[in-house]
Amino acid sequence: MTSEPRAFFALDLGAATAAASLIGHLDGRWRLLAAGAAPVETPLEPLLEGLAVQVRVTDPEAFAAIAPREDGHELGTAAWPRLVARSTPPSRLAVLAGARRQRGLLERAARRAGWRVSGGSLDETDTLGLARLALAADVQAILLGAADPPGADERAALPELVALAVAVARRRPELQIILAGSVAEQAGAFRAEGPGEPSRARTAGDALDAGAVAPDSPATAPAATSGDASELILGPDATAGQPEGAALRALLEALRVRPDDARLGIARATASLAFLLERSVETFEVGLDGALRCRARPSGEAHGRVQTEWIVAADAALAPPEPDEHAIDGVLAWSTVPLDRYRLADRLRELRLAPWSDAAGEGALLRVAAARASLQRLIDASPDLGGGPAPDLTIASGGAWAAAPPPVVALALADLVRRPGATQLALDHARLLGPIGTIEDEDERRALLLDLLEDLLAPLGSLILPAGLRAGRSAGRLLVHGDSGTTELDLVPGGLELVDLPPGQAATAELDFRDTVRLGTRGRHFATRVSGGLGGLLVDLRDVPLRLPDRPERRRELLDAWQSALWTGLEA
Amino acid sequence: MSVGTWAEQALPPSEVAAGLERVRVCRLLVPAPQVRIRLAPGDRPLVSAGDAVLPGTQVAERLRDAAVLDVDLAEGRPVDEPAIEPAAEGPGPGRWWVGADVPPGRLGRRSRPRRATGELLHEVDGRWRMVAGEHRHPIEAPIAGIVREARPGIAIGLTVSGTGLPAAIGAGEPARGRLELASGPDAELRPGELDVGRAGAILVVGSRIDAELLSRARAMGIRGVIAGGIASGDLRGLAASEARQRASLHQLPPFAVLALEGHLRRPVASPVMAVLAALVGREVAIVSDPPMLLFDAPDLALPEPEPDRVRVTHGALAGREGRWAGLGGLRRFAAGVQLEAGLVRFEPGPPVAVPLADLERFG
Numbered sequence: 001m002t003s004e005p006r007a008f009f010a011l012d013l014g015a016a017t018a019a020a021s022l023i024g025h026l027d028g029r030w031r032l033l034a035a036g037a038a039p040v041e042t043p044l045e046p047l048l049e050g051l052a053v054q055v056r057v058t059d060p061e062a063f064a065a066i067a068p069r070e071d072g073h074e075l076g077t078a079a080w081p082r083l084v085a086r087s088t089p090p091s092r093l094a095v096l097a098g099a100r101r102q103r104g105l106l107e108r109a110a111r112r113a114g115w116r117v118s119g120g121s122l123d124e125t126d127t128l129g130l131a132r133l134a135l136a137a138d139v140q141a142i143l144l145g146a147a148d149p150p151g152a153d154e155r156a157a158l159p160e161l162v163a164l165a166v167a168v169a170r171r172r173p174e175l176q177i178i179l180a181g182s183v184a185e186q187a188g189a190f191r192a193e194g195p196g197e198p199s200r201a202r203t204a205g206d207a208l209d210a211g212a213v214a215p216d217s218p219a220t221a222p223a224a225t226s227g228d229a230s231e232l233i234l235g236p237d238a239t240a241g242q243p244e245g246a247a248l249r250a251l252l253e254a255l256r257v258r259p260d261d262a263r264l265g266i267a268r269a270t271a272s273l274a275f276l277l278e279r280s281v282e283t284f285e286v287g288l289d290g291a292l293r294c295r296a297r298p299s300g301e302a303h304g305r306v307q308t309e310w311i312v313a314a315d316a317a318l319a320p321p322e323p324d325e326h327a328i329d330g331v332l333a334w335s336t337v338p339l340d341r342y343r344l345a346d347r348l349r350e351l352r353l354a355p356w357s358d359a360a361g362e363g364a365l366l367r368v369a370a371a372r373a374s375l376q377r378l379i380d381a382s383p384d385l386g387g388g389p390a391p392d393l394t395i396a397s398g399g400a401w402a403a404a405p406p407p408v409v410a411l412a413l414a415d416l417v418r419r420p421g422a423t424q425l426a427l428d429h430a431r432l433l434g435p436i437g438t439i440e441d442e443d444e445r446r447a448l449l450l451d452l453l454e455d456l457l458a459p460l461g462s463l464i465l466p467a468g469l470r471a472g473r474s475a476g477r478l479l480v481h482g483d484s485g486t487t488e489l490d491l492v493p494g495g496l497e498l499v500d501l502p503p504g505q506a507a508t509a510e511l512d513f514r515d516t517v518r519l520g521t522r523g524r525h526f527a528t529r530v531s532g533g534l535g536g537l538l539v540d541l542r543d544v545p546l547r548l549p550d551r552p553e554r555r556r557e558l559l560d561a562w563q564s565a566l567w568t569g570l571e572a
Numbered sequence: 573m574s575v576g577t578w579a580e581q582a583l584p585p586s587e588v589a590a591g592l593e594r595v596r597v598c599r600l601l602v603p604a605p606q607v608r609i610r611l612a613p614g615d616r617p618l619v620s621a622g623d624a625v626l627p628g629t630q631v632a633e634r635l636r637d638a639a640v641l642d643v644d645l646a647e648g649r650p651v652d653e654p655a656i657e658p659a660a661e662g663p664g665p666g667r668w669w670v671g672a673d674v675p676p677g678r679l680g681r682r683s684r685p686r687r688a689t690g691e692l693l694h695e696v697d698g699r700w701r702m703v704a705g706e707h708r709h710p711i712e713a714p715i716a717g718i719v720r721e722a723r724p725g726i727a728i729g730l731t732v733s734g735t736g737l738p739a740a741i742g743a744g745e746p747a748r749g750r751l752e753l754a755s756g757p758d759a760e761l762r763p764g765e766l767d768v769g770r771a772g773a774i775l776v777v778g779s780r781i782d783a784e785l786l787s788r789a790r791a792m793g794i795r796g797v798i799a800g801g802i803a804s805g806d807l808r809g810l811a812a813s814e815a816r817q818r819a820s821l822h823q824l825p826p827f828a829v830l831a832l833e834g835h836l837r838r839p840v841a842s843p844v845m846a847v848l849a850a851l852v853g854r855e856v857a858i859v860s861d862p863p864m865l866l867f868d869a870p871d872l873a874l875p876e877p878e879p880d881r882v883r884v885t886h887g888a889l890a891g892r893e894g895r896w897a898g899l900g901g902l903r904r905f906a907a908g909v910q911l912e913a914g915l916v917r918f919e920p921g922p923p924v925a926v927p928l929a930d931l932e933r934f935g
Contacts, residue, residue: 047594128703132612137726171724350836361888403909568908
């Protein structure tokens with residue numbers, strides 16, 4: 001094979017979906033030549049061969065230029081280079097604390113690091129309850145924490161908790177034990193022979209040094225450590241870091257993820273995109289087993305740095321393994337299908353069992369409702385990422401959107417990410433962000449992204465979302481000056497206006513309001529550059545935050561009316 | 573009811589239309605599967621790793637009224653405990669011990685500490701926390717096998733000497749009984765059709781189970797029920813019933829439920845039904861971790877699934893079976909959704925396009 005590969009497959013292997021893209025080097029740059037996806041349990045090779053055949057049939061010359069050869073013979077797709085990102089399988093963490101308040105802090109850090117969490121504290125449950133929790137077969141790590149210094153409500157409980165954790169560590173040497181805050185001083189108790197320094201204890205710094213996952217730099221995570229028997233990790237207090245709990249969250253994330261984790265890859269690629277575009281970028285990824293929210297914005301002199309924040313939430317998964325009442329209510333709230341909660345719970349569990357099935361008809365509507373509910377849980381779990389102005393670019397990613405029409409994805413983002421301002425919407429249609437984010441070298445990653453900028457994201461359109469509109473017949477008017485002329489619209493509060501603006505076209509939107517509104521800044525007259533997409537230009541004059549009727553029938557009607565306007569063929 | 577007739581029309585593999593490899597394979601049978609019986613603190617394993625067990629061998633005791641005692645082990649002694657390594661000496665987490673239930677000075681109106689037997693949890697300030705209780709009931713091995721691991725408070729792992737038929741959902745305690753077909757693959761058995769003559773059996777009841785059928789089956793001494801689907805609400809009802817059983821003094825035999833497909837009503841697939849029909853009258857077992865029907869029948873000739881037979885799992889045609897007729901490319905389906913399709917020939921009629929992800933085949 002030649003030393004310089006001219007084509008490779010980028011693979012995002014998720015919990016439900018294997019997404020594959022064929023990237024080839026043509027005309028001096030890398031280009032996306034074909035993309036496809038299949039259920040992860042079906043063999044991958046037929047999918048890759050299909051992509052290669054697609055390129056060979058549509059553009060034989062391009063295929064001849066990129067196909068790897070050895071001794072003049074074309075190599076099969078099995079020998080082509082691959083750039084692979086994989087979703088880290090979900091792991092369960094048992095959180096043990098002396099007091100409910102501390103348990104809440106520890107659980108919050110763990111949930112934001114992508115763990116599934118089951119927790120208990122000695123002021124809520126007895127020793128037996130905590131023992132059951134820690135010994136449960138699906139638990140992979142234990143987080144034992146106390147404030148530093150321990151609070152009055154924790155002090156008496158600590159000896160009992162430490163003794164319990166020591167006993168669990170002896171019974172289940174395969175578990176990782178993380179001691180956070182002042183309880184880290186009790187590490188000596190975990191030595192099998194008696195008090196002293198534990199031989200296999202690592203500090204948080206040691207754990208992070210393996211890959212340096214710092215709060216504002218989504219770098220490569222350290223290698224998985226779950227195979228290291230009885231490993232003891234000494235972590236920071238649950239409130240340490242900025243924002244509060246960031247230090248413990250970073251440690252827990254580093255312990256959970258695999259080096260080629262797709263979600264951290266998306267976070268890294270989002271940061272690189274923000275640097276290249278010199279614009280703020282926010283990505284919302286929703287998958288079967290978890291979700292990611294990542295915000296990156298250029299900062300510093302000449303935008304030479306990128307400030308990145310993200311959370312990974314297992315609770316925001318499209319189909320949680322055991323959907324609780326909150327999750328079911330969330331889907332019901334967004335569903336346009338009249339189902340009682342018991343039938344809906346069954347449908348959600350079916351989605352978990354067979355995530356690719358039932359993707360047409362009513363199943364498609366339910367899937368979109370479940371994706372919206374997941375997005376809602378993700379946003380609720382990350383209030384600190386929701387402040388500030390709307391990002392310049394909002395990206396949707398993940399398997400949850402795979403079968404949804406792109407304009408409906410745009411509407412879902414508009415329904416849930418309700419920050420006043422104007423933003424461009426895009427879809428990671430080929431799921432390339434994850435694999436590209438696994439490239440460790442920042443320059444190399446940026447170079448590839450730069451080449452692929454035109455192919456990487458499917459443009460969904462632009463969203464203009466003003467806040468502070470007064471109820472009435474008209475709030476003002478909108479003029480859209482595009483290549484094909486000018487469109488004028490009356491701005492009616494509470495409505496959702498759609499302006500046809502195809503992909504590739506740009507326009508200037510002028511908004512004149514009767515009263516002062518918030519649209520990034522406060523004012524009455526605004527002009528902004530907008531770009532087209534599969535959903536066109538959405539001018540969202542609905543409430544911020546969005547208010548929906550309490551009566552289920554009325555709510556479904558309203559959601560259906562908004563959705564039908566963007567969902568071609570819904571009645572088919 | 574007819575089962576197994578499809579085998580006569582099978583195409584040779586060379587004549588099967590292309591693209592079948594893109595249809596998800598549903599594994600029909602698993603040889604020598606590994607299963608797990610979960611234990612909680614206080615449940616006592618009675619076997620150790622490497623032990624061979626037979627159907628009905630008592631492998632553990634389930635503690636029904638677990639409570640934590642504060643015990644003094646000064647004059648205590650270990651309980652003969654097979655699951656603990658012989659080299660282990662002295663009290664330790666997970667070991668079984670006899671001790672005095674409270675330290676002197678905290679006896680209240682009692683003059684002497686009571687002797688308590690239970691599982692040691694952990695030691696605090698020289699005293700041990702012990703999980704103990706009065707009422708235990710036996711857990712039996714549902715099938716012959718070799719104990720892979722026995723971890724007090726966690727699980728007993730078993731490598732089965734036999735074969736497993738995987739399912740989507742399992743619930744209840746491991747149970748065994750003779751297999752009976754109580755209805756056809758797409759029928760729904762009514763509770764009134766059950767009678768005590770089926771006591772001790774594991775019943776195949778068709779496309780769906782409901783809560784009333786479960787209650788009645790359990791009360792009549794039926795050991796297990798197998799169906800295409802079970803609603804999650806009915807599963808919760810079963811779990812509540814299990815909890816009530818554990819709390820009561822009168823114990824019924826173990827009872828288990830197996831849903832082959834999921835939570836929706838769906839006929840049992842014909843290759844699965846053929847296996848079940850071949851097992852009628854034989855001893856089988858149900859376990860829930862992982863959900864599986866187990867049987868040990870080396871003498872039994874089980875029908876091979878046809879290579880070109882596919883089944884629709886979801887959508888308007890859910891449950892129907894037909895023959896693979898090739899890939900259908902990207903098609904537009906209900907609600908305007910575009911999906912990769914496969915062509916399936918149902919009898920009679922021309923090939924029908926079905927979303928590829930709604931199809932499965934058996935292997």
